[in-house]
Amino acid sequence: MLEQTIKEQLADAIDYDAPLLAHAIYFALQEGIVQLDDPASSLPKNLDYDIVTKWRDENVLQLCTIKLFIIPMGQNRHALYLAKKEDDARAKHFKIYGQLAQRILDATHKMDVSLYCEATGRYRMIRELKRQTLVFPCYLGEVGR
Structure with a gap:
């Protein structure tokens, strides 16, 4: 090789x-x-x-412009978003849940984590989901419970 x-x-x-x-x-x-x-x-x-x-x-090369944000929702539940800015994830969260996010965490370093999708029965890496997403901000789902 x-x-x-x-x-x-x-x-x-x-x-x-x-x-x-x-x-x-x-x-x-x-x-x-x-x-x-x-x-x-x-x-x-x-x-x-x-x-x-x-x-x-x-960021001279304009890399990693899409980040992974996690919004804790209490009772060990967290909403995950892919967005350019915190404010974009915050606005998407309000639109979906009707709640203002009290905290928002930048978890971009966790892009290689896999999530299980019940609808497809498959694990998918967040980085893979990001590559396939065309419109941001994007709600990835909720984890925890």
């Missing part, structure tokens, strides 16, 4: 929401340290991560 190229690794970093890696590759490309057709192993580990982290925090 052939080793992945820098171009393929960058595409994977974008597809799988790995913003630090994507920005590190972008930095290395901008600095001429690597080329798109180079093997992925040629990406050095000793990049200037102060700049890479700054770029990631500024």
Whole structure:
């Protein structure tokens, strides 16, 4: 099997929401340290991560614009939403439940968690659901009980 190229690794970093890696590759490309057709192993580990982290925090590549928000509803119940901003998830929650969200948690780091769907009888990763969703904010459902 052939080793992945820098171009393929960058595409994977974008597809799988790995913003630090994507920005590190972008930095290395901008600095001429690597080329798109180079093997992925040629990406050095000793990049200037102060700049890479700054770029990631500024979201230079505009990645991960859709986040996972969780709204606790009491009695161990939580509503899950995919949205660009907290306010979008909050408004969707009000529309569905008729309640103002007292708290809202950014759980974007949990995109690789699987949820069981009773309607389909299948487990689906939140990241997979996000890729298949066309309109945001999106209500994913309720967990707990």
